[in-house]
Amino acid sequence: MNLDLFAWAPSDMPRIDPSVACHHLTVNPTVKTVVQRKRKLGEERRKAADEEVKRLEEVCFISEIKYPTWLTNTVLVKKASGRWRMCVDYTDLNMACHKDPYPLAQHRPPH
């Protein structure tokens, strides 16, 4: 049986073998680190963010950090389903990273 190859909840998920999959950041060392100014989210978004953070912490996708050198805001976007999606605004960090030119097919939808 191959049932164990399926994840039914995020807690069922181990990590892919790091020898084949590990993400490195290629930050240009000459770029100054950026700590963004805190943006106000508003009551509804803040609540959604708190719930998502709690969930991510429970499944060990994130952990608390003290004295970060880079620090960024979260962005909450309402999905078509009415639920909130939490994204992290990595604009500054991404600008400091070299692009990985690994060949990736360009997605061209039929419409």
Added chain:
Amino acid sequence: MPNIDRLIDNTSGFKTLSFMDAYSGCKQIRMDPLDTPKTAFMTNNKNYHYEVMSFGLRNAGATFQRSMDTMFAAQIRRNLELYIDDLVVKTPEDAIHTTDLGEIFQQVKKFNMRLNPAKCTFGVQAGKFLGFLLTSRRIEAYVTPSLFI
């Protein structure tokens, strides 16, 4: 250079297809522990950083594709096509489809990957891949029903 048209062409004309999707895609990939502090973000009362890859990072798609290409190097083009976290297993004869699936599952197991049961379909004649409808005879553009409303 892979392109979407070639991916679609490579999956047309197969009798049996299976569609699979990696569970929470990028979250299955670990961040280099030296780089995790750079992913810090603030919340209402604490600051956090990611232990796993976040799709908002510039090269996340490239890392995911590279990992998948490495894990399935022996299967891609022969009995598998994939684009980031979308996989299609393709078999010209019904009889050997389970053998092909077994081979893919073995790789999934070997590298500790997990699939999303809600987004997998096994042993079908047609299905959606990257916005196209693949059938055993031809490819059609997949039109979402909402376009007709």
